[in-house]
Amino acid sequence: MSYKGQVQNFVAISDLHPNTIHPKVAGVIIGKTDVKSFPDRKNIGFDRFTFGFTIKDSPEYFINVSSWGNDGYINGLSNSFSIGDCVIIENPLVATKDPEKEDKFCASTPSFYRLLVSEAHSQLSICADVDMVNWMMPLLHHPVKDSRDFYSLGDIMANGKSLDGNVINILAVVRSIAEPKYFTTADGRKGQRLEVKLFDDSVTSFPLLCWDKEVIQLAQTLIPRETVLFISDARIGFDSFRNCMTATVNSKTIITINPDTKEASLLYSYAKDVSESGLLDENDMSGDVSVDSISDVYTVSQLKLKAKENPEMFCVVTYSFISKLDLNASISKVIRSRCSKCRYQVNEETQSCSNTACPGLDQPLTVTTGFDLLVDVTDHTGTLHSCSMNGTVAEKTLGCTHEEFVNLTEDERTAMKWKILLERCKLYIKITPSSKTRSGMRCNVLECSLADPGEVKQNMSALL
Template sequence: MAQKVVAVCNLQPNSANVTVVGVVIGKTDLKSFPDRKNIGSERYTFGFTIKDSPAHFINASFWGRGDYIQRMSSCFRIRDCVMIENPLIVTKDPEKEDKFCPATSSLYRLLLTENHSTVKVLPDTEADPRLISLFHLPVKDHRDFYSLADIVANGQSLDGNVLNILAVLQSVGETKYFTTSDGRQGQRCEVKLFDETVMSFCLICWDMETIRYVQTWIPRETVLFIADTRVTFDSFRKSMVATVTSKTIVTVNPDTKEAEVLFNYAKDFSETGALDDQEQFGDHMSLDTISDVFTVAQLKLSIQGNDKQNCIYGVTYAFITTLNLDASISKVIRSRCAKCRFQVNDEMQTCSNTACPGNLNLEVTTGFDLLVDITDHTGTLKSCSLSGPAAEKTLGCTVDEFLHLTELQKTALKWKFLLERCKIYLKVISSPKTRNGIRGNILSCTLADPVEVRQTLSAVVL
């Protein structure tokens, strides 16, 4: 019997031989559950959400054997246009459905089974362009969102709330894999966001489908409308974070006036270099996770050579060849804007970044801000940043304590490290605005143990 394409808004329960066509706007990972009918076996499922008009979208779930459901799940991704054939149309339980799935406009949901239903991906040449355009329309009111400053300012009073965010992608972190106490495999990826009000805000992704989706986004050029994300207070960071859940729908580069304004702001703001400085000063990587040992030449090659990596972390055993602790105070300690990390004009008490939103209510932080050269037998990495807590830990003193040192004491502190081999944890990032195209940030620096140096370097391919 011929199948008929039915719009989401016209679906009715128990309709037979129905085909639904739409663009996939959300998708969850594969899950398994004990099969009640066949004791000892499992049933597998995954969920997704499709949209076929500006106001109408619906949730679907596919059930079946593990290998079949795995194959069906892997055949399409978020943003694909699909044709769903012969789904069962069932009335949804709003209390249960809206708690764990995206809140949809439809009263129903689609139930797909291995024996009766199929999902086919429509090639771009066959997909209706109007479907693809729907992908850029938020599923919630495009004016209903929190700025990042609103979330930060309200702090713990918003803890656990589900809300909408409009922001720009700043960077995508490395995916971390782990095993739970009961043996299940998991993953985690942190995404940094920014808008006109906050320079860096963390969005956490746990689902592999979401992480794959995230990795297709272009940093600093992608505006995101994140519908129904959960915000919580992170006691470790002592700040608010957002989390993508099974309810969350992320609209990339939404076709709205608010998104256009934010995109233009992000473009202008990126050109000031403020985000480069934010990456340099805002790193929270645990040293325990950094184990790769590099020579200076290898660090440069990894960034500038064929690998074309944007950022690498590593350990190097090198000599400090420039450390101007006895220079003028302005070259050792600097006042910076708490918002964007640009320098503050101490006389005028203004941020030197004219695009910074913090100029209206300037908050200033004072800290070490040193440029250090590190050298080994393969070359020199110039002007590495040693700042903030990393500098205090390296030097063994706070800014206030340093200001009370005599000139002789500053010189003695300088020669404790100068021309000495050190164990240095580094973050090296690609930075087209700098002369050599790379920027180094020292995360930790201690005098090296000669025995450790000999054992480690003997194992490194030089």
């Protein structure tokens, strides 16, 4: 039962009808689009402005609302509330929706109607009734679609280009949130773009693209690795430039933060375990940061100081020496197999995953095998101990695959080590805060190559 059903003068969304006289509706905002303008056909040279939003007043019922008007009214109305606010709408027009048009451009709703808010007849205000607000807020955690009706990120990757252009539901965890990027289109309109990286128990990094100001503001409030999202009606596409699948928030999309569902609870528990283990940091480090975007040059001591002062992840370039590279250790310490589902190390004796909370425990074990090295990085100011150099990064640095390495003789491994050890290198390093390490940070080598002496002199002289 909706809250309005218990309060006089409010009409529940489920009871709305075009014959309703002077309806007064209350609900929580679960979705909102940016203001858009169109040429006014009746007044040449002038624009009409519009935006839409979706309100919910019970776990089952929600409805789309739109408003048209002049620049001042529409922008003023839009700026007066945000997603997550509880609002009261007085005297909206209740209109029968065109399902074909409505479901194509707006969130799919169970209501047969839509609401129109106009400057002349309607009024919208933020709800000041504390009891009503407290009753409404939990509705933000109820997905608008069946909580079992979603694709895992692994499903999306497996289906690949066959999903291109489709609109689907996704359940995933926020891994990271990039800084918004601003641009101006060819016709002079200003825009913005923000990328959120998602992960689940099948994929460690998947891009979600946000273009609307409203969604970007919402995304910037999310806590990475602690926020589960149920994203209804996200558009799936194939990014040919990056050669990967992506999801995009559109005018139909409704994002439910930390859904109150069994599926979301299980995923949250998995995210907590994998984040605390540090394996999320170690996995695919070269894949979630482009080295082309890293330009700041630091000495080791400067890097350590920044890590103490900066609680966020950051990336730097350092011209340093690999001072420890133990390629003569046993193969099991150089090359490791990890569970494909959770990235925990596989027990070599039992050939089983060592993670008791692994989501794939009841499934046949699948593993990924690759280099898993810990190296020390040193310059004239100090040493970074136990930096991870994994997977393809290690393969490129050493010049061989892990399969080839297994077949090398002891002398060949020693010769390979001394081609790099104590040589000046150019290293791209990612620093991530960690309460699990003695130094308070995790260091991952994203790329390593022998440094050009002229480049070293030019860059290091600026640091002296």
